[in-house]
Every structure is written in C-alpha cells, then in structure tokens.
Amino acid sequence: MELNHETLLDIHRRMVRIRTFETEAGKLAEAGKIPGALHLYVGQEAIASGIMAHLSNEDWITSTHRGHGHLIAKGGEFGKMFAELFGRATGYCKGKGGSMHISNMELGMLGANGIVGAGPPIAVGAAFSIKYRNNKNVAVTFFGDGASNEGSFHEAANMAALYKLPMLFVCENNGYGEYTPQANHQAIVDVADRAAGYGMPGVVVDGMDAVAVYEAADAAIERAKAGDGPSLLECKTYRFFDHVGVRGMGLSYRTDEELAEWQKRDPIHMFESRLAELDVLSKDDAVKIHEDVLAEVQAGIEFAESSPMPDPATLLEDVYA
Amino acid sequence: MELNHETLLDIHRRMVRIRTFETEAGKLAEAGKIPGALHLYVGQEAIASGIMAHLSNEDWITSTHRGHGHLIAKGGEFGKMFAELFGRATGYCKGKGGSMHISNMELGMLGANGIVGAGPPIAVGAAFSIKYRNNKNVAVTFFGDGASNEGSFHEAANMAALYKLPMLFVCENNGYGEYTPQANHQAIVDVADRAAGYGMPGVVVDGMDAVAVYEAADAAIERAKAGDGPSLLECKTYRFFDHVGVRGMGLSYRTDEELAEWQKRDPIHMFESRLAELDVLSKDDAVKIHEDVLAEVQAGIEFAESSPMPDPATLLEDVYA
Amino acid sequence: MADERELTYIGAVAEASRTVLLEQENAFIAGEDVAGAGGVFGSYRGILDEFGDQRIVDTPISEEGIIGLGVGAAATGLRPIVDIMFMDFMGECMDEIANQMAKMRYMFGGSASLPITVITMSGGGINMAAQHSQSLEAWICHLPGLKVVAPSTAYDVKGLIISASRDDNPVFVVLNKLSLRNRGHVPEESYTVPLGEANVVREGSDVSIVTYSRMVGESMTAADTLSENGIEAEVLDLRSLQPMDTEAIVESVKKTQRVVVVHEAVRFGGLGGEIAAQIQEDAFDYLDAPVARVGAPFSPVPFSPVLEQAYIPNAGRIVTEVNELLNAA
Amino acid sequence: MADERELTYIGAVAEASRTVLLEQENAFIAGEDVAGAGGVFGSYRGILDEFGDQRIVDTPISEEGIIGLGVGAAATGLRPIVDIMFMDFMGECMDEIANQMAKMRYMFGGSASLPITVITMSGGGINMAAQHSQSLEAWICHLPGLKVVAPSTAYDVKGLIISASRDDNPVFVVLNKLSLRNRGHVPEESYTVPLGEANVVREGSDVSIVTYSRMVGESMTAADTLSENGIEAEVLDLRSLQPMDTEAIVESVKKTQRVVVVHEAVRFGGLGGEIAAQIQEDAFDYLDAPVARVGAPFSPVPFSPVLEQAYIPNAGRIVTEVNELLNAA
Numbered sequence A, B: 001m002e003l004n005h006e007t008l009l010d011i012h013r014r015m016v017r018i019r020t021f022e023t024e025a026g027k028l029a030e031a032g033k034i035p036g037a038l039h040l041y042v043g044q045e046a047i048a049s050g051i052m053a054h055l056s057n058e059d060w061i062t063s064t065h066r067g068h069g070h071l072i073a074k075g076g077e078f079g080k081m082f083a084e085l086f087g088r089a090t091g092y093c094k095g096k097g098g099s100m101h102i103s104n105m106e107l108g109m110l111g112a113n114g115i116v117g118a119g120p121p122i123a124v125g126a127a128f129s130i131k132y133r134n135n136k137n138v139a140v141t142f143f144g145d146g147a148s149n150e151g152s153f154h155e156a157a158n159m160a161a162l163y164k165l166p167m168l169f170v171c172e173n174n175g176y177g178e179y180t181p182q183a184n185h186q187a188i189v190d191v192a193d194r195a196a197g198y199g200m201p202g203v204v205v206d207g208m209d210a211v212a213v214y215e216a217a218d219a220a221i222e223r224a225k226a227g228d229g230p231s232l233l234e235c236k237t238y239r240f241f242d243h244v245g246v247r248g249m250g251l252s253y254r255t256d257e258e259l260a261e262w263q264k265r266d267p268i269h270m271f272e273s274r275l276a277e278l279d280v281l282s283k284d285d286a287v288k289i290h291e292d293v294l295a296e297v298q299a300g301i302e303f304a305e306s307s308p309m310p311d312p313a314t315l316l317e318d319v320y321a
Numbered sequence C, D: 001m002a003d004e005r006e007l008t009y010i011g012a013v014a015e016a017s018r019t020v021l022l023e024q025e026n027a028f029i030a031g032e033d034v035a036g037a038g039g040v041f042g043s044y045r046g047i048l049d050e051f052g053d054q055r056i057v058d059t060p061i062s063e064e065g066i067i068g069l070g071v072g073a074a075a076t077g078l079r080p081i082v083d084i085m086f087m088d089f090m091g092e093c094m095d096e097i098a099n100q101m102a103k104m105r106y107m108f109g110g111s112a113s114l115p116i117t118v119i120t121m122s123g124g125g126i127n128m129a130a131q132h133s134q135s136l137e138a139w140i141c142h143l144p145g146l147k148v149v150a151p152s153t154a155y156d157v158k159g160l161i162i163s164a165s166r167d168d169n170p171v172f173v174v175l176n177k178l179s180l181r182n183r184g185h186v187p188e189e190s191y192t193v194p195l196g197e198a199n200v201v202r203e204g205s206d207v208s209i210v211t212y213s214r215m216v217g218e219s220m221t222a223a224d225t226l227s228e229n230g231i232e233a234e235v236l237d238l239r240s241l242q243p244m245d246t247e248a249i250v251e252s253v254k255k256t257q258r259v260v261v262v263h264e265a266v267r268f269g270g271l272g273g274e275i276a277a278q279i280q281e282d283a284f285d286y287l288d289a290p291v292a293r294v295g296a297p298f299s300p301v302p303f304s305p306v307l308e309q310a311y312i313p314n315a316g317r318i319v320t321e322v323n324e325l326l327n328a329a
Ligand SMILES: Cc1ncc(C[n+]2csc(CCOP(=O)(O)OP(=O)(O)O)c2C)c(N)n1
Pocket: A039, A065, A066, A114, A115, A116, A117, A143, A144, A145, A146, A147, A148, A174, A176, A177, A178, A243, D032, D061, D063, D085, D089, D092
C-alpha cells in the first residue's frame, strides 16, 4: 500500500498533537494542577493516529480511561480538552466529566470511560445505528489488553460478528492492566487469537508503527463497509508513562530496561525517521511542527486556566434531557 | 480406549435414570402437578452420564437451569429430587430451591442455576479450592450454547486457563438458546473454537455418544489433574423436549423433521445397540433396567407426593448461617 | 361500558410496541427471543411479521451487550426498546445500566440524549424461585438519570410504554409477571399516560394505601374488605416510581392522615422506606400514626408454593396492617 | 493517650488482612492488583511477600469472575477475601453478588455456607467523577443473605474485617476512599468489632445524628459547631448497615426526640429512607419533628471540584439541617 504524503503528514500531526498534549498534561498533573486521575497515552500514539486518519465525524468511536489520545486524534480541541481536565465550564463536558469521561458527540467520540470494558457494547450500538440507517460509516472501539478479560468485550464481539456490524475492535495491548503484566492476567500471548471464537478476523499489528496500523485499519474498514462484519486488530504497544500520571505510584512492576527497550521504538521517532527517508518531512520541519503544536497546547492551557469554574447552580442540570 | 463392562453399564444406568426421571417429571409437569418451570434434559443424557462416570463426590460440578440430569448422574436420589420439584420439605433444598436450584453439597453438586452463565465463575472457585488444598479432584461446569455468549463464561474461562485450574468447561450445544437457533446467536459453528482464545484445548465431541463423551472427558480430566489446566469440551446434542416442559409453548422454531433426525441418534438407543453388540447388555436386560428404574422413579414420586409441605414458619430460616 | 375494548396486560405490551414502531421510524426492539418467538410471554407477538427483522432483533444471551446496544444506538440517534426478560437479570448488566445509561448524558455535560425504553418484568407468584421473582426497582430508582414506571393495568402498560418511547431519557418499564393475563380496557388508538403522575384509583377518607404494580390490585381487594367494615381506604397507584409524584402522595395523606405503603419488593431497603420518609417529611403534622409499610420479608423468594404464598404481600396482609394502624392511632 | 499505637485507615486494612491470613489457613485474598502491587491504594502491601502467591492472588479485570471465584471457593470450604476495588464496579458483578452469593444458601435449603468477605470502596471527594465515586450500599443492603459494614475509623476497619472474615456469611466491607489516610488508634493484637452493633461516638441530648462511614467525621465536626451554639448532638455511627442496629437508633431518638440521618449516597432511595421509616415506626410518639435526611442530590457525581464540593454532604449542610429541624419543632 502506497500512502500519499498528505496522509503521512496527517498521521504525523495527530501523533505529535497527542504526545505534546499528554506530556504537558502530565507535567500539570505532577504539579498537582489537575484534579483526579489522568491516564496518559504517551507511547501509544501510533494507534489512535493510524486509525483515526481513516475516520470522519460521522464515524463513531468509544474510548477508555486512557482516552485523551483518541479524542485528539478524532479532532479534539486542546482548549476545550484542558478546560475539561481542569474542571472548567468551558470544557467539552462543562467540567462534569473530566479526564475519564471526556467526549464530544459532534466529533463522533462517545466518551472516555471510567469502566474498563464498558466501551465495546456501546460501540456495538453505534455500529448498529450505522447499519440501521444504511450509512457508510464505521464504529471503532478501543480497549486494552486488560479490558479483553471483561465479559462485556466478549458479549460485544459476539454480537458484532453475529450482526455483521461495520465495526473495528482495536485492542491496544500495552502489556499491562494497571500493574499486572499480561502473563498474569491471561494465558494467551495474542489477544487477536480471541477473534476466531467470534467468527471475525484477528490481526496482530505493530502498534508502534503508525503505517502498519493505518494499513491494517484500512483493510478492516473496507471489510466492515462491504458488509462483511467486524475485525479485531491487536496493536502491540507500550505506555511510556505509568498507569496513572507520569511517574505514578512508583511501584516496581516493570523494569527500566523494558521501558528503555520500548522507547527505542518510539512511534513518533520511528515515523519521523521514515518520513525523512521518504523525503516527506525533514527533521527541521518536524521540529517546527512540534513547536507549533506546543504553542497550540500552551494556548489551550491558557484558555483552560482563564476559563470560569462551573456555576454550582448547574449541578443538577444535564441529568435528564 | 478400552472401556470395561462395568463402566459401560454404569454409564448406561445413569442415562436410563435420567431419561426415566425426566420423562415422568415431564408428564407430571404437563399434568400441572409441578409448580414453576421445568427444563428437561431428555436427549442430552450421554453428556452428564459420560462425564459423571469419572467423578466422585469430591469432584464439584455446577449446572444450569436444565439441571436434573446433572444431579441424577452425580448420584441424586429420585425421592429427594421429586420432593424438591414438588416444593416439599423433604426435597434436596427443603422446597426452597425447586427445579432451577436443585443441588446437593454432599454429592458435590453446586446447584442448578436460574441464571444462564452463572455457573462457570462458581466452578472456577471450586477448582481454585481443589488446587488450594492440593486435592486430586476436578470441577466441571456445564453450560449451553446460549450461555457461551454470556460474559461470565468468558471471564471464567480466562481465569481457569490463567491459573491452570483442574477444571472442565462442558458446553452442551443443543443448537438452541430457548427458541433462538445457534446461527442466530453466534456467528461460529463450534463453541470449541473459543478455547484457543483462552489458551486451553477445545474439543468437539458427539454428545449423543456416551463413549465419545467419556473418552474426551478422560483425557481432559487427566490433563487437569496433571496440573496442565482446563479444557473446553463441546458436546453436540439436541433436546428432544421443548425448552420448557415437554411440548412447551408450541412455538414453531424448529421442525419436526429436525427433531426426528436427531431422535434417530437417541443416545440411549445407540448405546444399547452398542452394548448388545459388545455382549455387555442384552436387549432384554436393558428392558429390565428400564423397568427397575421406572419403579424407582415411581417410588420417588410417591415419596415426594406423600411428603409434607414446608412449614411456613421455616420461611426465614436458611437466609444466614 | 359493556362494549369497551379489552386487552390483556401482555397484549397491551404488543400493541404499544406496534404503535411505537409505527410512530417512530428510528424505533426498534432488541432482546432475547423477542423476534422469532415474539417474546417468552408473547409480548411482541406479530411484530416480526409486520416490521421485519431490522426493527425487531433477537439477541444472544448477553444482557450487558443488549443494554450496551441500546445505549450506543440511542446516543447515535435511534430510539431503542430493549427487553430484559426478567429484572432479576439486571445483575448481568448493571454496569451498562448504572454507569453508562444513567450517567452518559450528565458526564458528557448534556450533549448526549438517550431515548431508550427498557422493558422488563418483576414479581413472583408463579413459582419461579429466587432468581426469577424479584422486584428490584429500588436499585434503579436510586440512579439519577433513569426514569422508572411500573404499570398495574393494561391501560397503563400501553400508555406508559408510549410515553416512555417518546421521552428522550432512559425509561424502565417494569411489568409484572403475575399480571400478564389480566384484562382491562385499552383504547385502540395511540395515547399516553404521563410519566411522573400518580393515579387515585379509589377515593377514601380513612386511610391511604400508596402502592404500585400488582400490589394495586391487592390493595383494591383489601380496600373492599376494609369497606365492609366501614373503613374507606384511598388507593394511590404511583405508576411512576422515578420521578415520583410526591405531591399526590402528600395530598392523599393530608386528607386521610394515615397511610400504608405497599410493595412486593423486600421491605428493608425497598422504595417504601423512601416513600415513608418523604411522607413524614412533608406531612408530619397531619399524621395520626406512623407511616406503615408492607413488603416482602427479609429472605430470597422461596420456590415452594406454600412458602411463596407466605412470602408475597397480599390483600390480607394489607388489611391487617391497616387495622393495626387504625387501632394504634 | 499520647503513646497509643496509631495506623491509617488503609493501614488497618493491611493489618487486618494479615491477621486473618495468620488466623485462618483457608483464607486467601483475590482481586485486581492486590498481590504484586499490594492494592491500588496499598491495602495489601506486604502480604505477597509474607504469604506468597497462593494466599494472595492477582486476578484479571473480571469482576464477575472474581465474585464467582469467591462464591465457589467459599461454598467448597475456603474463606475468601475478595477485593472489588471500587464499589462502582459492582455493576460488573451484580449477578454473582445478588443472585448467587446472597441466595445460594437459601436456595440450597441451608446446606451451603458462604464465608466470603468482600472488600470495596465507596465515596467521592477525590475528583474521580461519576463512575468512581458512588456510594451504592443501598443496592446490597436490600439483598437478604448479605451483611454489610461501613467503618468510619481505622479501629473499626480492622475489627470489622476480622469479624467479617470469621462470619460464615458473605459480608461486604465498604471502605471510604477519602478516609484512607486518616490515622487512628489500632491495637496490634487481633480483635473484633461485632457485626450489627452501632456505636455512640458522641453523646448528646438535643438531637441525634445517625450516620456511617466518612459522614461520621463530618457529623462530629457538625456536632462541634452545634455545640458552640449550645446544641448537643448525639452522633451514632452505625458501622453495620445490614444487619442494622435499629435498637440503638431508636434508643438515641427516644432520648433526643429529633434526628437527622446522614449519608453520602444519593438521598432518593438511599438507606436514609429505610432508617427514617424505621425510626418513625418505632419511635413515632417520641418525635418532635420529622426525621430529617442529608444525602447527595439527585445527579451523578460531578467531576469538577467546585461541583463535587457542592454535591457531597458535609458538616455545614448537617449543621443547617439540624438548625432547621430545631427551629421547626
Ligand atoms: C470495571 C473496572 N474494573 C477495574 C477498574 C480499575 N482499572 C482502571 S484502568 C485498569 C487497567 C486497564 O488495563 P487495560 O485495559 O490494559 O488498559 P491500559 O490501562 O493498559 O490502557 C483498571 C483495572 C475499572 N476502572 N473498571
């Protein structure tokens, strides 16, 4: 598959946007400036970016507790996102959701989710909607290796395959569910092996390689749109930060060496080398993009910080339509 | 595998006991003499019998709403069983459980269950117990094709494989979940295909052939006892009666031809022909066994019918230990 | 009214479902055995033939998946009716109910709407034992974001299902198993019974009986018995449990000054506690006696008919409670 | 008592767990990240090193499987302690809780015992938003077959966990997130706090505040404020919610004649309704004013700190409620 330059640059930009947002969010969190818990996406950028490059606002996604990356890749604005993390009235959810529930219906983003495994059944509903209306869209559900052990994943996968829904199950296998390594939560190595049990194809993808993700998604989306049903893409990846925040609770559940090994395959570095090789983006231009995005992130933080807190009088609004 | 005569006769007897009990229970149900709903096991006898022939009272099983067959094969007494179905004080559960909760701890039978899919997680606990104590026993969980779509099955299968528990997952695939054919509830043909996704072997067995079931269970139990973990046995079978009762609600969700086709492979008839061929049991002796068992069933019914109803004063007993 | 059109309680479900599918092109029904079998009790009989398998969908036995299907479809513009056969099975899908369906709109700052109708059944009396006989409405009424109704008559079944389906919020319609064959007047045309409005089904001046679902019938029987002894009970059928028509309850209590709250659910932690608490908060000075409660005792629902009969509240127990209340005051 | 030994609330969980594993060879602990990580808040720190991975077991993220593991292991003779990190996640395992764990003994006619301790956490205040901040004890207290405790102090945490683990029934120990770092006296030796017994933590004559879990602390603060204005509140820490020490509640109310019930859970359908109903049933003639209730308003728990603060009941709101109550009477 030959990717055109525009697409490559688009994927790159999404990755940089995620990395920069998350890095700055991480700093703010460590500085105690963001209430609650932040689950950061640094290291996994290739997945959201490679997949979202295929999607429009009419395609639906469900996300996880580690959801910023998905929203950014889907077009989320930094200002409204930071405002939400800060609990401001101008946030995507008016401050009612926070990091774990950040969402935007107009962008087709059905929410981060504080409940591990809750997304897949909801994505089944979104895919059902698409099929019901005969739209040519897809629904994509992102979930972790840990989440693949929740019954909700199982029920959703079976239903999606049964109804041949236009849907992708994207397992972001970063090797850990919180502090538990995959080998201590399932006896299999490839979550993709579960696909056959539902009657859908399962593919293992290098989740650090945005092009590999893009291409695997392309095939799966084509299949979905042709009415042949869902696919399971397992993207092998790694989170560079801790489960929560940047350094987290300082538990020694993984080694520095392991982290260093994975960091050698940093999805953005690898992608930028490739783009340089292909003469799509020079190292200098890449730096420029990082700087531009950082400025945009900083503007977003400023917007958020100068935004008002929600009026306590709005507490009981939005419970019912 | 050479089966000795004793074992063959033992399996035969279990099957006849189930068939006779269920047939008479069905008649009583149709006559309005049994309160509540009865889910009868007729047609599936080879499965419970072939597996239970391996088990002692120290091996645990969990059952389903279609649970009489499992309890009978595990050694359940007709009198106490009928008494339970009739809601009498002398029943296995003092009349508090009824058909859907019939159980006996001494026989290692952790209950029929009114909740589809609730058994597998409980069996995981029983298998954990066995392993914890270093006993050389196994836990067996029976469940239907329909139940294989519940998240609880998924979670249990993953945990059992992860911990290498001494356990068997026995899927009794009778082709229907209530009135929904398998093709309308899952996109796969063999539930056994799900096993690989947990890291356990999955085997398809002819569930109408008690010897095939016995042999498959033998291998799986050996594996479990050796500490190599659980297996999934999918037994292809058919229920000769309706989902509830004998004729059920008269819905036309399956054809008479389909039923007739399966009845040609009646597990008891097939087994008796085989036993006759092998000179293990003559047709006449088989008839005698049926008669003896029927007499025993009738005595059980009499015991039940002449048993007292529970004293309403016992209503609030047994809630807490 | 000899020639009033009658339907059974369950027949009203089918008619309401049909009406909703005719009125709303984005409405569809999903659940276990709803399509081919028409529902295990016949709630959806005929729908498949009339509307086809795009509008009525058999699902696997996957309650969490079913509710998720409803949540996702509703958030993206459809108007699902999802069927959870027995409310006992909510245990299998409480996360999608409590953490997704009930909260999505709020967590999203109001940007999502969830026009879902969940149809399910409660109650005992048909010897289905502990896991098929519960009345668990207290669980869902405690969850901001949900609405809950519990009709007692065929008329209310149809009107409340139609109201639920037009509402842009998740609404649980909790039917009652033992009422399925009850017949009652049901107009052929489409109509609504408003959510949140109680119904005085019998006027009386001596005592109020506040109740819902099948216990309305038991309360009416009790009221007849009481009336023979010169006690005129007012019977209030709440119909909606969330929102609850506290105003109507308080108005009745102010009139009668004595009240018994009746439900089939376990008494401890049941809605009766909430209702009693509200009554004494809002009408303390009117009360001549404590608010009394009738509910199931503290045990699972037993199987044996003799035990189940001793377990489920009935007219006799309501009469006893009213008599005690009147003697105490 | 300057040299009284002190532990944090969360430290008491670890110490209690250790005590139980030492005392009962059939006890083990299972849950998400309990072993290697020692619990996400450190509840089980050190247990793995001391007891090994047979006695403390990390599980997959499979709540229904975890509870099932507990039920099956308990029914077959072990004494599991299972950890469900946050009680919000009960939605994922309500079936195994409500239909299996709570009912198995009864359905089996008393032949099975289920000595399971479930440790979980409730409450907001740490900006974890709608799905990680709930107080859902009303769900489980409505289920015959379960016991439920909700300790407010480190002392009670240890004593109640040890009691729970010795009980032959399923007991939920509902901890509170915001209390984890609170320090308090905890004896080193093994001791029990009996299930079902409330604790008068402050004596007073003017009003009773009936509460549990973290709201005990808020109520004590409120009592101090009230005391400055000459109002002496009696504060009753229920500790056990199921069974509930109705006797102690009624005794206190008979003394003070006025009562506020306080919990962090949503007010509508919360346990406060049950408690209020019981109080007016048992002490109607002693009440000078309606039983008042303080609880969370009818919305999901919001994320934004300003909203969350407006949401969660606190000492200020309790003071206001008491003052209104006293003025009304
Ligand atoms: C139902 C439920 N159980 C447990 C948790 C606590 N929890 C939050 S994130 C997490 C780990 C998730 O692992 P995985 O799915 O692999 O995603 P990752 O964090 O690695 O991205 C857990 C156990 C939760 N939020 N919801």
